[in-house]
Amino acid sequence: MKQYLLSIYHPDEPIPDAEVMEKIYRDVSALNDELRAVGAWVFAAGLHPSTTATVLHVRGDDVLVTDGPFAEGKEHIGGFWVIKAPDLDSALEWGRKATRACTAPVEVRPMREDSEAQA
Amino acid sequence: MPALADVERVFREEYGRAVAVLTRVFGDIDTAEDAVQEAFAEAAKRWPAAGLPPSPAGWIITTARNRAIDRLRREAARADKHAQAALLHAHEEPVEEGPVHDDRLRLIFTCCHPALATGAQVALTLRLLGGLTTAEIAHAFLVPEPTMAQRLVRAKGKIRDAGIPYRVPAEADLPGRLAAVLAVVYLIFNEGYTASSGDQLARADLCAEAIRLGRLLARLMPDEPEVTGLLALMLLTESRRAARTGPDGGLVLLADQDRSRWDRALIAEGQDLVRRCLRRNQPGAYQIQAAINAVHSDATQASDTDWGQILALYDQLLVIAPGPVVALNRAVAVAEVDGPAVALDLVDGLAASLDGYYLFHAIRADLLQRLGRSADAKAAYEIAIAQTGNVAERAHLILAKQRLPGPDGMADGQASG
Numbered sequence: 038m039k040q041y042l043l044s045i046y047h048p049d050e051p052i053p054d055a056e057v058m059e060k061i062y063r064d065v066s067a068l069n070d071e072l073r074a075v076g077a078w079v080f081a082a083g084l085h086p087s088t089t090a091t092v093l094h095v096r097g098d099d100v101l102v103t104d105g106p107f108a109e110g111k112e113h114i115g116g117f118w119v120i121k122a123p124d125l126d127s128a129l130e131w132g133r134k135a136t137r138a139c140t141a142p143v144e145v146r147p148m149r150e151d152s153e154a155q156a
Numbered sequence: 157m158p159a160l161a162d163v164e165r166v167f168r169e170e171y172g173r174a175v176a177v178l179t180r181v182f183g184d185i186d187t188a189e190d191a192v193q194e195a196f197a198e199a200a201k202r203w204p205a206a207g208l209p210p211s212p213a214g215w216i217i218t219t220a221r222n223r224a225i226d227r228l229r230r231e232a233a234r235a236d237k238h239a240q241a242a243l244l245h246a247h248e249e250p251v252e253e254g255p256v257h258d259d260r261l262r263l264i265f266t267c268c269h270p271a272l273a274t275g276a277q278v279a280l281t282l283r284l285l286g287g288l289t290t291a292e293i294a295h296a297f298l299v300p301e302p303t304m305a306q307r308l309v310r311a312k313g314k315i316r317d318a319g320i321p322y323r324v325p326a327e328a329d330l331p332g333r334l335a336a337v338l339a340v341v342y343l344i345f346n347e348g349y350t351a352s353s354g355d356q357l358a359r360a361d362l363c364a365e366a367i368r369l370g371r372l373l374a375r376l377m378p379d380e381p382e383v384t385g386l387l388a389l390m391l392l393t394e395s396r397r398a399a400r401t402g403p404d405g406g407l408v409l410l411a412d413q414d415r416s417r418w419d420r421a422l423i424a425e426g427q428d429l430v431r432r433c434l435r436r437n438q439p440g441a442y443q444i445q446a447a448i449n450a451v452h453s454d455a456t457q458a459s460d461t462d463w464g465q466i467l468a469l470y471d472q473l474l475v476i477a478p479g480p481v482v483a484l485n486r487a488v489a490v491a492e493v494d495g496p497a498v499a500l501d502l503v504d505g506l507a508a509s510l511d512g513y514y515l516f517h518a519i520r521a522d523l524l525q526r527l528g529r530s531a532d533a534k535a536a537y538e539i540a541i542a543q544t545g546n547v548a549e550r551a552h553l554i555l556a557k558q559r560l561p562g563p564d565g566m567a568d569g570q571a572s573g
Contacts, residue, residue, distance in 0.1 A: 039319045124321040125271060126329075147318040 038121045040079060040148040041128040045139045047115030049087060057140075064138035072120060077131065079119040087113035115141065119148070162208060163200045170213040171196075171287030172372075176259035177217050179266075179322060182224060183245035184238075185284065185312050191224035192216065198223075221246070260285060261376045262322050264369075268337040269320045276311035277340045278347075283308055285372075286365045296347065296362050334377075338386050338442065341369045345390050349397075350546060363394055381436050385443030388429035392449035395422035407552040411458040423453045441477040444469050463492035480509040484516055496526040514543035518553055530560045 053061070065083075072078035090105030090113075106113050118135065122128040128145050136143040171192065178188035195216045209215040225246060231239035267280040278297075282288045288296075294304035314320065325333040348362025370387040377383045399413035408414075430450040433443040448469045455461040470486035483506055491499035500523045503516070510516035521536035537557035544550050 122319075124319040125269075126321050126325075128319070129271070145318075149317075 038123060039128075039150075041120050041122055041125075041131075042144075042146045042148055043118040043120060043128075043132055043135050044114050044144045044146070045116045045135065046112045046142045046144065047139075048112050048141070050111075061139060068134050068138045071134075072118070072131070077120045077122060079121055081116070081118040083116040084114065086115075112142075115139075159204060160200060163196065163203055166199070166208075166212045166216070167196055167287060170216060172260055172263070172285035173213060173258075174216050174220060175284050175287075176263040178220055178224065179263060179284075180259050181221060181246050181249045182228075182242045183249075183322070184242050185315060187224055187228070187242050188220075189284070191220035191227075194223050195220035258376050260372060261324050264337055264373070265324055265333060266315060266320055266322050268333075268340045269315075270333070270336055271318065271320060272311055272314065274340070274343070276307055276314075277336070278343055279304060279307055280311050281340050281369070282344065282365065285369060288365070292361075334380060334382070337373070338382060341366050341373070342386060342390070342442070344369070345393075349393060350549070360397070363390070363397070366390060367394060381433050381438045382440040382442050384429050385433050385440055385446050388426045388433065388446035389442050389449060391422045391426035391429070392446060392453055395419040395426065395453065401548070405548065406555070407548045409552075410452065413458075415456055415458075418453070426450065427453060439472065439476065441473060444473045444476065448473075461492070463489055467493050480506045481513070484510060484513075484519060488519060491523060491526070496523045499523055500527065512543065514540045514549070514553075516540075517543065518556075521553075521556070525556075525560060533557075534560055 069078065069081055072081075087106040090107070092103050092105040092107045094101050094103075116139070118131075120128065120131055122131065125145070125147070128147075132143045132145045174192045174195070175185075175188050178191055179185050182188055182191075198219055199212075199216065203209075225243065228239040228243045228246070232243050264281060264285055267284055268277045272280070275297075279293050282293050282296075283290065290305050290308060291301050294301040297304070299307075324330075344362055345366035348360065348364075348366060367387070367390050370383075370390050373380075373383045374387045395418050396410070396413060398419065399415065399417040400408055402408050426446065427450050430443070430446050433439075433446070448466055451462055451466050451469070467486070467489040470482070470489050474482050474486055484503065487499045487502040487506075490502060500520070503520050503523060506516065517536045517540035521533045521540060524530075524533035524536055534557060537553055537560075541550055541553045541557070544553065
């Protein structure tokens with residue numbers, strides 16, 4: 038079984054109002070239950086806004102610390118799942134449910150097999 | 157005594173099938189391609205002296221499988237995990253074709269998977285199913301060979317690493333996935349028929365390849381009316397190839413073509429398929445476009461064209477596949493039925509979406525000219541000329557512009573007043 042990273046890309050602005058957020062939480066929670074029920078769930082997390090991020094880079098012998106996020110832009114990763122799926126079509130099926138639940142774009146990426154072995 | 161030409165013929169006919177079967181056997185496209193190429197190299201050495209085997213395709217597939225297993229065993233012995241996986245896969249899979257689906261069908265759905273970019277879908281389909289070399293595909297699409305090679309390597313890497321499955325989609329997903337496959341085949345055909353740039357009006361080999369793929373799909377999916385519709389559309393379009401170019405290599409429009417040069421056999425085959433679609437009565441965009449072409453094929457002279465029927469078909473097409481390009485083509489039929497003034501009103505209404513499309517300006521120019529508005533027609537031709545990248549199309553438009561009454565539209569004031 039392969040593993041896939043499903044990343045959610047949220048726009049930084051505007052922050053949805055409470056009612057919308059509540060529905061998103063409900064839908065995401067239902068999706069998590071579904072993933073667990075069929076044994077496809079590996080891990081999932083929601084992230085604080087990108088304004089809370091800190092970036093580290095190597096500069097010679099030092100490590101430079103700067104305010105994040107790493108990539109400039111209007112959208113940033115807002116959360117992710119790691120799932121198990123037999124192939125891309127099956128992973129995309131979970132991705133379809135994820136993008137509907139989060140009402141935001143989802144990027145599906147296969148994980149390398151050596152990292153799967155450790156999981 | 158078989159010659160190298162026989163090996164080449166077998167290659168053309170059987171390459172796609174051999175790659176498809178071996179991709180299923182080994183679960184890996186690169187392994188399949190390497191093995192099939194090795195088998196054909198062996199055939200080129202052996203067949204001229206030993207004669208064609210009773211089943212050339214079977215010989216290629218068996219030889220390719222055995223060679224690949226030998227190679228994989230050597231690599232697996234050196235703890236190559238990739239080779240071990242392919243070998244394991246091969247032991248679980250029978251070499252014979254599956255009873256339900258031809259392997260080529262799985263392969264074309266893999267090549268045209270929506271997770272791949274369109275350019276990659278086209279290149280993979282031509283490479284793996286058509287057996288075209290990377291150099292040939294690069295040449296056909298006017299892309300440097302290293303760029304095309306990289307596109308193919310990346311696409312195959314994505315199929316392998318992302319786990320794009322090698323199977324025919326489930327019934328529920330089939331309409332959408334089949335639409336992507338048909339779009340790729342039609343894109344290959346159109347690229348061959350009217351190269352979007354470059355000095356060759358037609359690249360016959362791409363058209364031939366698209367028709368070959370269309371025939372294959374029609375044989376493998378006889379119950380899909382749009383598959384039949386696409387094949388009919390390509391055959392009827394292809395039937396006019398010889399008449400579409402003048403002795404000087406210039407473009408000849410449908411209305412001006414010498415219809416005795418149309419290919420009657422292709423027309424008969426295309427019209428027969430259109431009739432089959434009509435009997436099934438599950439219309440789709442390709443079937444209707446094929447029907448429109450069938451009506452044109454019925455007319456022995458341009459003046460005999462049944463424009464009323466063509467307009468009715470465009471009305472139907474606009475409902476099924478609404479869009480500005482269909483509306484533009486419908487306006488051409490309206491010009492014949494209701495006159496150029498009515499058509500020009502329709503065309504002008506499409507300016508917002510089609511301003512960057514040369515055909516919009518070319519059709520507008522023709523309508524303006526028919527209304528006697530030469531100065532406006534000249535301006536529209538100039539925009540059309542600037543927007544087309546095809547040398548033959550451009551030459552045709554320049555000629556049309558030069559034929560306008562002039563200079564500076566002398567006829568303009570009298571006719572449009």
